[in-house]
Amino acid sequence: MLEARLRREIRGEVSFDAFTRGRYATDASIYQIEPIGVVVPRDDEDALTALRIAADSGVPILPRGAGSSQCGQTVGAALVVDDSRHLDRILEFDADARTVVVEPGIVLDRLNAELAKHGLWFPVDVSTSAQATIGGMTGNNSCGARSLRYGNMVHNVLEADVWLPTGETLRFGPVGTAADGGSARYASLVEAARELYLREREEIAARIPKVQRRVAGYNLDLVSAGPFNMAQLLVGSEGTLAYFRRIKLKLSEFPRHKTLGVVHFPTFYRAMESTRHIVELGPAAVELVDRTMLELSRRIAEFSGTIAKTVRGEPDAILLVEFAGDDRGEQIARLARLVELMGDLGLPGSVVEVTEPAQQREIWEVRKAGLNIMMSMKGDGKPVSFIEDCAVPLEHLADYTDRLNRIFAKHGTQGTFYAHASVGCLHVRPVLDMRSAEGAAKMRAIAEEACALVREYKGSYSGEHGDGLVRSEWIERVYGERLAAAFGELKRAFDPRGLMNPGKIVGAPKMDDRSLFRFKPGYATRPVATGLDWSEHEVGAHNSGRGFAAAVEMCNNNGACRKLAGGTMCPSFRATRDEKDSTRGRANTLRLALSGQLGPEALTSEEMYRTLELCVSCKGCRRECPTGVDMARMKIEVLHQYHLRHPRTARDKLVAHLPRYAPAASRLAPLLNLRDRVPGLAAASERLLGFAARRTLPVWS
Numbered sequence: 001m002l003e004a005r006l007r008r009e010i011r012g013e014v015s016f017d018a019f020t021r022g023r024y025a026t027d028a029s030i031y032q033i034e035p036i037g038v039v040v041p042r043d044d045e046d047a048l049t050a051l052r053i054a055a056d057s058g059v060p061i062l063p064r065g066a067g068s069s070q071c072g073q074t075v076g077a078a079l080v081v082d083d084s085r086h087l088d089r090i091l092e093f094d095a096d097a098r099t100v101v102v103e104p105g106i107v108l109d110r111l112n113a114e115l116a117k118h119g120l121w122f123p124v125d126v127s128t129s130a131q132a133t134i135g136g137m138t139g140n141n142s143c144g145a146r147s148l149r150y151g152n153m154v155h156n157v158l159e160a161d162v163w164l165p166t167g168e169t170l171r172f173g174p175v176g177t178a179a180d181g182g183s184a185r186y187a188s189l190v191e192a193a194r195e196l197y198l199r200e201r202e203e204i205a206a207r208i209p210k211v212q213r214r215v216a217g218y219n220l221d222l223v224s225a226g227p228f229n230m231a232q233l234l235v236g237s238e239g240t241l242a243y244f245r246r247i248k249l250k251l252s253e254f255p256r257h258k259t260l261g262v263v264h265f266p267t268f269y270r271a272m273e274s275t276r277h278i279v280e281l282g283p284a285a286v287e288l289v290d291r292t293m294l295e296l297s298r299r300i301a302e303f304s305g306t307i308a309k310t311v312r313g314e315p316d317a318i319l320l321v322e323f324a325g326d327d328r329g330e331q332i333a334r335l336a337r338l339v340e341l342m343g344d345l346g347l348p349g350s351v352v353e354v355t356e357p358a359q360q361r362e363i364w365e366v367r368k369a370g371l372n373i374m375m376s377m378k379g380d381g382k383p384v385s386f387i388e389d390c391a392v393p394l395e396h397l398a399d400y401t402d403r404l405n406r407i408f409a410k411h412g413t414q415g416t417f418y419a420h421a422s423v424g425c426l427h428v429r430p431v432l433d434m435r436s437a438e439g440a441a442k443m444r445a446i447a448e449e450a451c452a453l454v455r456e457y458k459g460s461y462s463g464e465h466g467d468g469l470v471r472s473e474w475i476e477r478v479y480g481e482r483l484a485a486a487f488g489e490l491k492r493a494f495d496p497r498g499l500m501n502p503g504k505i506v507g508a509p510k511m512d513d514r515s516l517f518r519f520k521p522g523y524a525t526r527p528v529a530t531g532l533d534w535s536e537h538e539v540g541a542h543n544s545g546r547g548f549a550a551a552v553e554m555c556n557n558n559g560a561c562r563k564l565a566g567g568t569m570c571p572s573f574r575a576t577r578d579e580k581d582s583t584r585g586r587a588n589t590l591r592l593a594l595s596g597q598l599g600p601e602a603l604t605s606e607e608m609y610r611t612l613e614l615c616v617s618c619k620g621c622r623r624e625c626p627t628g629v630d631m632a633r634m635k636i637e638v639l640h641q642y643h644l645r646h647p648r649t650a651r652d653k654l655v656a657h658l659p660r661y662a663p664a665a666s667r668l669a670p671l672l673n674l675r676d677r678v679p680g681l682a683a684a685s686e687r688l689l690g691f692a693a694r695r696t697l698p699v700w701s
Contacts, residue, residue, distance in 0.1 A: 041086060
């Protein structure tokens with residue numbers, strides 16, 4: 001019924017097949033939950049229709065952007081609505097007021113490319129800017145490397161037009177001392193939020209951490225008895241309260257000049273200890289890169305040259321310290337003060353000064369790829385995101401990270417550290433094998449101890465990447481029963497039937513429920529007699545004899561292959577904007593097929609053939625995917641397996657044997673060249689041989 005009605009009433013794509021649902025069952029987290037179906041709306045009218053049909057059927061709905069969430073926000077047993085393909089327009093732009101109104105599916109880099117023509121940018125510069133959508137960033141309350149200067153999404157969203165699960169359209173924005181929205185429903189929501197705030201303001205003052213990076217729960221602390229902005233209440237709500245239709249953003253002037261200091265440290269502790277002193281110089285960003293990330297970067301072709309040119313010796317950590325403004329001389333002077341400061345701190349000669357914009361961009365590209373670089377580790381253990389972005393006051397950062405390392409050692413592992421040292425929010429990932437029960441048990445134990453540590457330092461357990469499936473469980477632990485109950489009341493005020501992205505923030509499952517994992521209990525891949533040698537990927541106990549599957553599983557779903565500009569990867573996705581045609585979509589499909597989740601013959605099926613058909617074997621992913629997913633090579637393997645069961649087509653044979661028959665065929669040149677001259681022959685060749693009628697063929701001489 002649901003599928004049939006959607007197909008009748010929606011002009012966009014409606015997919016309920018196993019292959020499509022499998023591709024949308026994961027994001028960049030450790031989780032995998034198969035959706036009920038997938039809708040790719042053609043426009044906002046389609047999206048609203050999908051929302052109303054789902055509500056009529058009592059089916060949960062999950063709006064989705066790039067699907068690059070770290071915490072499982074964009075997976076669930078719901079109707080997934082993919083905004084990223086068509087809902088990506090700039091609707092209004094006011095250069096004088098420095099505002100822009102956009103649809104939720106627009107990618108940050110594309111938006112900033114348009115704004116740059118006017119000397120403006122949207123400064124919430126997340127590392128996934130090449131694929132992250134504004135809707136996803138708003139839902140997640142994203143932050144970025146330069147939040148020290150520009151703040152989080154919540155500080156840069158002015159208004160939001162949304163749909164409630166009932167299909168009502170409301171505009172959320174600044175309100176006065178009285179509920180003065182555009183409808184009775186809006187007024188009731190304003191009053192509900194205000195009443196909750198007034199009732200719980202003492203609890204809010206006592207429980208909400210006094211750090212910039214705090215994105216857990218709902219933003220009740222930004223409500224007040226007087227004026228406040230209702231749009232800020234929706235920022236960070238992870239699609240659990242309403243569906244973003246359009247979002248009004250505050251823009252900033254792009255700084256004309258930047259300088260960058262690459263500060264080298266002999267120990268990780270010294271780097272963390274020095275951060276609070278560096279911040280006093282007023283930098284725009286202070287970002288950490290640890291030894292693990294440096295070593296992995298040296299092995300990746302795209303980044304090895306930059307590391308060789310920038311990094312001196314073998315530091316245990318480096319800090320990237322950026323100064324930005326309109327006066328070049330001032331930025332150079334501030335860089336000189338950094339050099340002086342490091343000398344005063346006992347580290348003379350530790351700063352590599354970078355003033356050329358091109359080299360600065362290269363260095364920042366390494367930092368932006370931090371997550372994918374960390375995930376390029378081969379073997380069973382991978383850096384796992386669950387205490388990914390805890391934030392503590394800067395004066396405690398060195399001790400906090402030191403104690404975390406001791407916790408990791410206690411549980412027989414180590415952690416990777418990188419990112420936002422300037423605001424005490426490091427991306428910390430213990431290396432764990434999430435295929436095993438032991439890995440899940442260690443994750444729970446480390447999470448318990450890390451949470452206690454964050455509370456001791458009066459920090460935030462969720463500092464940037466949101467709650468999702470991995471951290472919603474901890475909201476009550478950190479914020480207390482009263483605030484957790486208040487969040488539940490707010491959710492029910494907006495969404496009484498619980499249809500908007502259920503299981504996130506309110507009513508969450510246990511974060512270590514292995515039935516929700518990508519590698520569930522009993523996960524195994526089927527043996528394949530491969531045509532190519534994949535043994536280099538057979539690292540670790542779980543990968544012995546399964547090199548091809550291990551190579552496929554290197555994809556961490558972060559979605560770098562979804563970028564729309566720069567480099568090569570992935571040309572077919574850029575042409576179609578279809579998840580199926582991204583390197584990630586293909587790798588996910590292969591993983592599901594190899595593990596038997598798409599049926600016994602999925603690897604050699606027509607659906608798999610179509611999944612790989614538009615891969616042009618350009619090798620862009622081999623160089624540009626930081627985890628090294630080589631889809632061109634995988635396509636060779638899959639075609640080999642496919643043709644063991646399916647005969648080759650006439651087109652295959654004509655192309656493959658062209659050198660053999662060309663001398664004889666050239667004698668028939670006048671006849672063969674009629675294909676593109678006589679009406680109807682091109683269409684006939686498409687039907688009979690598979691050569692597209694819309695393209696001309698080479699002319700025979």
